[in-house]
Amino acid sequence: MKNSKYIFPELKRKNINRYCEIKSVASYIPEKSIDNEEIIVKYNLPFKSSFITKSIGVESRFIAEDDQSDSDLLALAAEKCLNKANFKVDRLSRIIVNKFYGDNLLPMTASALQRKLNSGTAVHAFDIEGGISSFLHAFDAASRFISTGDESILIASGGINSKMISKTDPRVAFLFGDAAAAILIGHSEQQHILASYFYSNYEFYELATAITPLTLVDKRETMTLEQQMASVYDTYKMGNWKDAEDFYKEAVYTIATNLFLESGLKIKDIDLVLVTENNRKIWELTLEVLGVGEEKSISLIKNHGNTMSAMLPLLLDYGFATGKIQKGMNIMLISHGEGLSGGGIIYKV
CATH class of the missing domain: 3.40.47.10 (Thiolase/Chalcone synthase)
Structure with a gap:
């Protein structure tokens, strides 16, 4: 890489x-x-x-x-x-x-x-x-x-x-x-936040977009009234995430490298990895790049779906409530967002 x-x-x-x-x-x-x-x-x-x-x-x-x-x-x-x-x-x-x-x-x-x-x-x-x-x-x-x-x-x-x-x-x-x-x-x-790192890459800007009312206004002359009304409930556009698969892999590698550089930790020191579950495949890809098994993470997407900005704090709440997160653990949080914009934090409980 x-x-x-x-x-x-x-x-x-x-x-x-x-x-x-x-x-x-x-x-x-x-x-x-x-x-x-x-x-x-x-x-x-x-x-x-x-x-x-x-x-x-x-x-x-x-x-x-x-x-x-x-x-x-x-x-x-x-x-x-x-x-x-x-x-x-x-x-x-x-x-x-x-x-x-x-x-x-x-x-x-x-x-x-x-x-x-x-x-x-x-x-x-x-x-x-x-x-x-x-x-x-x-x-x-x-x-x-x-x-x-x-x-x-x-x-x-x-x-x-x-x-x-x-x-x-x-x-x-x-x-x-x-x-x-x-x-x-x-x-x-x-100190509890041991490291943080963020990036944005506009190369995949169109991969996931949420349109605004201004977008609909710009298109109103080419759309029927029925199409305009339907568009109100069709605001989130998503391409094929696999178009950015290589970038996702590189992003995970880079996030982890910089988090370890700042914190002085290694992957063996991480007790739990929490990842935004954009979909199941992206969660699996992230763990694979890190060389971490599913047992060192938490997944809620099966019964909750993608809850956008709530995903990581929801995982934290679930981890604390079930005892999977304990005092003294090093937690790596990784986010893959629109833009593409993402990053990570290492948090010591």
């Missing part, structure tokens, strides 16, 4: 002397679950459930109620997270939200979440976009805020991903599920 045609950014060492740690993590999963066969029957699709499961790794997913919004799901996860830590919302230094579309384009969904948490203090609340990778972007940003003096930051990720997608394109119709997860990050005397 040393002769790669992809040029990744050089690792820049951080000057961080004030540390942070995860104080609490929680998630909210909608009650309603639908399987592949239900989608096939409902939309009269010419696919077999077994084919869908084999190709993307999803058998079922949880779906929010029609009257729920992104901020509703985020608030339920955030409340659980704060309650677990016995932490009052007014003590927060900041609130950061990651979501797909959100309640509205403006105001930011973080403002809606702040209101639903009944915050009596006008703390800084804002969204960090970035699709699947936005949680790690927020985690990295929060660590830097803490390093400059913040005490406690709430990150709430996920929401409703299944609504604004095609119901006939098998690449997306069966892929996404709804969920939200939240983590509370606070100041620590000990």
Whole structure:
């Protein structure tokens, strides 16, 4: 891989002397679950459930109620997270939200979440976009805020991903599920984030895109009214991920190399690898490049689908809840996002 045609950014060492740690993590999963066969029957699709499961790794997913919004799901996860830590919302230094579309384009969904948490203090609340990778972007940003003096930051990720997608394109119709997860990050005397590394490569910009209303406006003269209405629920376009397979492999190798260079660790020192499950194959490819067996990871895509920015915090919550994550473990988190934009963090529990 040393002769790669992809040029990744050089690792820049951080000057961080004030540390942070995860104080609490929680998630909210909608009650309603639908399987592949239900989608096939409902939309009269010419696919077999077994084919869908084999190709993307999803058998079922949880779906929010029609009257729920992104901020509703985020608030339920955030409340659980704060309650677990016995932490009052007014003590927060900041609130950061990651979501797909959100309640509205403006105001930011973080403002809606702040209101639903009944915050009596006008703390800084804002969204960090970035699709699947936005949680790690927020985690990295929060660590830097803490390093400059913040005490406690709430990150709430996920929401409703299944609504604004095609119901006939098998690449997306069966892929996404709804969920939200939240983590509370606070100041620590000990270092927990041992390394971080991020990149973006526009060469695969069109591989996965979410269109905006402006895109529909630009195309309105060439579309019938029926086509325009259908497009409202067909906002996420996805190509064949295998077109970028070589890049994904190189990205995993490069992320790991830079994380190990900064942390001084080796792959044998990593106790658990958590990966955004864009689909089952990308999860398997990531572990294969790292030389890690499935027993050293966690997979939720089979029954949850791709929950976008909620994936990594959802995996963290599951790991803590089931005891698979224990104090003292070194956790490698890797994200593959749209853009293509991704990266990783090594976190010591």
